[in-house]
Amino acid sequence: MGRSPCCDKDEMKKGVWSKEEDEILIDYITKNGTHGTWHSLPKLAGLLRCGKSCRLRWINYLRPNIKRGPFTPEEESTIIQVHAMLGNKWAAIAAQLPGRTDNEIKNFWNTHLRKRLLTTHPSFTCSDPVNIKCESPSTRHMVQWESARVEAEARLSMESHLNPSSTGKTDCDFFLRVWNSEVGESFRKGKARDNQRVAYESAPSQTSSSNKFESCSAVTMQVEPYRVRADAEEMMADSDSSCNYAMVDSSDPAVKLLLDFPFGNDIEFIHGYKDNFSPFAEIKFD
DNA sequence: AATCCAGCCAACCGCTGTGTA
């Protein structure tokens, strides 16, 4: 088949954008929005750039609410943790950091975080998510997400149980925030595409996180883990008989990072309950 | 002062996913 090029490259300007070009693009989008096609935008705006270039420039640099400057420690933690779960899904990671772009996060990871992790954890693998050994990416992600969600719910339920004065809206709901975000959404869509048989109710996004937290409580704690494992095992059997549900290696630095929450190490409180609801049941807790 | 080199980051390239005719 073959496809016509997106633009006539000989006629197009490349390289760094000038201030004038930026102004033209901003002016056009301010007046007309980005509702048309990026393909036609440069022609309409009077720019000698291809549509892709305009889109990239707008998204990564010119659009409102872009956050510039160094990454905060909280942002770093978020990047490391989401990366530990998803791997090099920069757009998904960026969805967790308002104002940050996938390109910026990718660059930051490649120039700072990866080196730092390689220094502190020589065995660290840079692109793989948590080391659940399954050949099917969709299955692996399914297990990871469901596990993370269960653990987050458990954490919250336990915390509110131990601390009734808690509002239930703490930072330990990290995973649920992610789950309720674009990342979780894309995951759920991907899962639907995969046609897995797993009965999977629950779109947590149907309710607000805090509401869900208050309602899920102990029932969820008791039921979900078993269902998750059963579902996961069923999926393994369905999707790939050779797949080894060997679970994660606790020595994997990615797992350690995942478990190392940025807002206080509250992992201990689930130790006593790990057989009930830890998705990492085979991890040896210290 | 000149050169080299490594790090950073904006931008490009090529591929994939999705919608549509």
Next chain:
DNA sequence: GTACACAGCGGTTGGCTGGAT
């Protein structure tokens, strides 16, 4: 079902900058 157009994503490149020699 097929071909195509387009948007979006992730990997890679190349120019710029600042520090070292």
